[in-house]
Amino acid sequence: MNLEDKVQKVIERFNQYKDWEDRYKELIKFGKESKEYSCDDQVEKYQVKGCQSQVWLKPQYENGRVVFTSDSDAMLVKGIVGVLTYVYSDATPDEILALEPDFLKQIGITEHLSMNRTNGLASMLKQIKMYALVYKSLYDKGVMDANAI
Numbered sequence: 001m002n003l004e005d006k007v008q009k010v011i012e013r014f015n016q017y018k019d020w021e022d023r024y025k026e027l028i029k030f031g032k033e034s035k036e037y038s039c040d041d042q043v044e045k046y047q048v049k050g051c052q053s054q055v056w057l058k059p060q061y062e063n064g065r066v067v068f069t070s071d072s073d074a075m076l077v078k079g080i081v082g083v084l085t086y087v088y089s090d091a092t093p094d095e096i097l098a099l100e101p102d103f104l105k106q107i108g109i110t111e112h113l114s115m116n117r118t119n120g121l122a123s124m125l126k127q128i129k130m131y132a133l134v135y136k137s138l139y140d141k142g143v144m145d146a147n148a149i
Helices: 003-015 020-033 075-088 093-098 102-106 115-140
Strands: 055-062 065-072
Touching: 003 020, 003 075, 003 102, 020 075, 055 075, 055 115, 065 075, 065 115, 075 115, 093 115
Parallel strands: none
Antiparallel strands: 055 065
16 A cells, blocks of 8 residues: 555544544554554664653664554554554655655644644654655665664
């Protein structure tokens, strides 16, 4: 599934609800459904700086694509980072860099977060884009597989 299809699926999933409380519950559900994240990967190296809660975002680069796994110690934040990893995972670095996070506004996340959570969301997006830039550099040098950075 390409990025645009994933974005559309997320928009449809959240826009079936009209009020924020139901979307909030859906975010928490999204976090619970996220891929299993190893406790061994809850290390500083993968921690997203600038988040009020603890957030881990681990990239892996295989066959020219970036795959993310993530976790958080806060259920709402786990849902937010879960949405991001769902959308941006299994994409090329160029696809990740090209996709603007407008879908977050479309599903109502950005307008209902506190300032601290909004800053944390920005930090998560920045981290995803930074990993994509690093892997793009590797890709441009002909490296198709690399260990997580």
